[in-house]
Amino acid sequence: MALQGRDSAQSAPATRSRRSLSVYFIAAIASLGGLLFGYDTGVISGALLFLKQTFALNSTQQEIATSAVLVGAIIGAISAGRINDAIGRKKTLLLLAVIFTLGAIVTAFSPNFIFFLVCRIVVGLGIGAAASVVPIYISEVAPARLRGSLVTFNQLAITVGIAVSYWVDLAFAHAGMSWPPMFAAAAIPSVLLFLGMLICPETPRWFASKGRWDEARQVIEHIKGTDPDREIADIRASLREERQQAGFKELFSPGVRAALIVGVGLAVFQQFVGINTVIYYAPTIFQQAGFASASAAIFATSVVGIVNVLATIVAIFLVDRVGRRVMLLSGSVIMFLALVAIGYIFATHPKHVGGLTLTSLIVYIAAFALSFGPVFWVMSAEIFPTRVRATGASFSSFSNWVANFLVSLTFLSLIGAIGEAFTFWLFAVMALLALLFCWRLVPETKGRSLEQIEHYWENGRHWDEAA
Numbered sequence: 206m207a208l209q210g211r212d213s214a215q216s217a218p219a220t221r222s223r224r225s226l227s228v229y230f231i232a233a234i235a236s237l238g239g240l241l242f243g244y245d246t247g248v249i250s251g252a253l254l255f256l257k258q259t260f261a262l263n264s265t266q267q268e269i270a271t272s273a274v275l276v277g278a279i280i281g282a283i284s285a286g287r288i289n290d291a292i293g294r295k296k297t298l299l300l301l302a303v304i305f306t307l308g309a310i311v312t313a314f315s316p317n318f319i320f321f322l323v324c325r326i327v328v329g330l331g332i333g334a335a336a337s338v339v340p341i342y343i344s345e346v347a348p349a350r351l352r353g354s355l356v357t358f359n360q361l362a363i364t365v366g367i368a369v370s371y372w373v374d375l376a377f378a379h380a381g382m383s384w385p386p387m388f389a390a391a392a393i394p395s396v397l398l399f400l401g402m403l404i405c406p407e408t409p410r411w412f413a414s415k416g417r418w419d420e421a422r423q424v425i426e427h428i429k430g431t432d433p434d435r436e437i438a439d440i441r442a443s444l445r446e447e448r449q450q451a452g453f454k455e456l457f458s459p460g461v462r463a464a465l466i467v468g469v470g471l472a473v474f475q476q477f478v479g480i481n482t483v484i485y486y487a488p489t490i491f492q493q494a495g496f497a498s499a500s501a502a503i504f505a506t507s508v509v510g511i512v513n514v515l516a517t518i519v520a521i522f523l524v525d526r527v528g529r530r531v532m533l534l535s536g537s538v539i540m541f542l543a544l545v546a547i548g549y550i551f552a553t554h555p556k557h558v559g560g561l562t563l564t565s566l567i568v569y570i571a572a573f574a575l576s577f578g579p580v581f582w583v584m585s586a587e588i589f590p591t592r593v594r595a596t597g598a599s600f601s602s603f604s605n606w607v608a609n610f611l612v613s614l615t616f617l618s619l620i621g622a623i624g625e626a627f628t629f630w631l632f633a634v635m636a637l638l639a640l641l642f643c644w645r646l647v648p649e650t651k652g653r654s655l656e657q658i659e660h661y662w663e664n665g666r667h668w669d670e671a672a
């Protein structure tokens with residue numbers, strides 16, 4: 206069975222580093238899907254200011270404009286598993302690139318609000334699908350020792366996409382160019398994703414699942430730098446089970462249920478700690494915390510966006526070194542403390558309220574980016590057995606979007622009902638629950654092969670060290 210580190214034992218160092226490079230290249234290309242996810246969700250924050258003028262939107266319509274993309278993402282996440290398994294990871298990503306490109310251009314020409322909403326839902330389909338397909342694609346081409354770091358590439362791309370969308374919004378706003386070019390700009394990474402995927406391979410696991418063993422072997426030899434015989438044997442063993450049973454119901458079967466609880470739990474807690482209230486509403490929070498001008502609030506938001514990117518870069522180095530659990534546990538504690546502090550600042554309005562809010566939000570976003578941000582996506586791509594990997598990841602991703610939708614849709618109303626302080630304290634309670642959840646239920650998967658992880662669930666949540 207697969208052993209951790211066998212790549213290093215069996216390849217010459219020079220060959221290994223050359224091959225690893227191509228794995229990085231492939232992961233970087235696929236991560237453009239993540240960049241589009243970040244850009245297309247973040248772009249609305251600045252664009253909204255102009256959209257509301259063009260289409261004379263009231264506040265409910267503005268909320269609908271913001272969440273339309275999430276509706277599409279929910280549908281995209283549900284459908285992704287099936288398409289991904291039927292036509293393969295590569296063709297799915299090519300298809301998504303086409304959706305992103307057309308969506309970006311057509312949105313920019315929206316003649317009315319309804320048309321705009323339809324475009325946002327269509328782009329959302331692409332975002333929801335990309336969010337689950339990209340991590341699967343990367344985890345299936347990456348060797349075990351690099352899998353966590355490479356899947357984290359995707360999260361880095363999401364955060365870069367968000368930060369870029371803030372700056373692009375700002376630039377077009379300054380140039381007096383309103384919302385159309387803000388949406389159209391997403392066509393650039395979309396076209397790059399399409400061209401890049403044309404030269405990237407299909408994954409060996411997908412080829413094998415269709416009985417195309419020669420092609421599976423060729424891809425392994427070409428990119429992974431692992432011993433093709435052992436790799437093929439591993440894939441063969443996990444596929445044998447896949448043939449016996451698969452499908453949605455299988456997610457609830459005894460060997461898989463515990464993985465499902467971890468996947469869905471991480472998905473829901475990732476959103477219930479309140480991350481997207483910061484990502485989508487940061488300027489509003491800063492204004493409520495006393496930032497006098499809109500530009501000061503937007504500038505502070507851009508700082509938060511950059512910290513998000515920088516902390517994610519650190520996470521890439523940590524995820525396969527310190528491991529998923531340490532990151533999740535310490536991240537939850539720090540988010541809890543930061544959220545308590547934010548609530549306290551709103552409750553007491555201390556002297557340097559603006560500076561204190563910015564500092565707490567920076568600590569919060571850094572803790573998220575070092576924990577739930579990347580680790581949820583890494584684990585949702587690796588915890589499910591092969592026979593339900595795509596379905597499981599897609600279901601986790603679906604839960605993530607539903608939780609995102611619920612939090613984004615209720616945040617302003619929550620503030621209206623119970624005030625800022627209690628709203629943030631509610632998120633603090635969620636961070637505490639997230640801590641308990643991770644401590645009790647989430648296993649350490651660092652350095653384990655996908656097959657070892659599969660056995661862990663089958664063995665009643667015990668590692669089989671001989672596997």
Ligand code: BGC
Binds near residue numbers: 481513
């Ligand atoms: C989450 C997104 C969030 C982003 C922030 C992602 O992992 O799924 O909802 O906007 O992190 O960086």
